[in-house]
Amino acid sequence: MTVQTRPEPADAAGLQLDAYLPYRLSVASNAVSRLIARAYEDRFGLTIPQWRLVCVLAEDGPMNQSALVSRTGMDKVTVSRAAQGLIKRHLLERSENDRDGRSHVVALSLEGVRLHAEIAPLALAYEAALISGLDPHEVALLKRLLLRLQGAAGVLAGEAPSPG
Template sequence: MGRSGEARGRQATERATAQDDGGLDLQRYFPYRLARLAEQVSLAVAEVYAERFALTRQEWRVLAILGARAEIATKEIGPLTTLDKMQVSRAVQGLESRGIASRKHHPDDRRELIVSLTPAGRALYRKIVPFALARETELLAALTAEEVRVLDRVMHKLSAALS
């Protein structure tokens, strides 16, 4: 979208969110609508790991990050999962107490903890992934293939603009 397209997009958003009295129509306000949609999607996916595997949303996010690598420093998990430091700590503790993850001190900095999946955690990850991918497919089935591509481009574009 060129400059004129971006300007039209902003103008349309302004018209959609402004009320006659200069107030804000929350139901049409893009950040609110996006946050609501993200929550709806998150809850729909949570059915996969919460009911079948007794994981919290935070534990699932940490498990998903750990499943993609051999190990990771706990301080790196937050930015990758949108979890704060306390949520990461609780999720890691929960996974560790169930034998899904293990922690050790970083060899060069004893204050830093390194987390990895245990063999049981790797097996759980391999078991959950097909269910999570199937749920993603179900959610995206409401869109055409072109709409999925456009959505992906738009999400990348917005994310880049906010970085």
């Protein structure tokens, strides 16, 4: 005598939204992104893409927009718009690239460097608050797994395997 608790076909029984990794990933990411986006927007008037450009330029120095695209993984349209916004606020400066008339080199202005130095501690504080109570070893594993997932998704989507 069998007990049938659900009117489900057997195939579907294995799927539970709460335990479904893409779901968990999306919900967690949205919650964190919303938090971070609000912080940057409210206090500094920066969008997430703008903040990413500032970070990368502060880390790696001046580069052109296509380098920013491959560095950040964002769409070239997103990068273009973010750069325009930052330039309008004089946080970024643009210079002609005499080796290639199509591309320009963008760099943080002095004000941009100052802003980055001001935001960075806040960004780190948010990260610290998010992972407080977690074993550092777990956090390292988490980051590694996220990279793996990103790579696997890229491969399944038909991209060339990521350089990670």
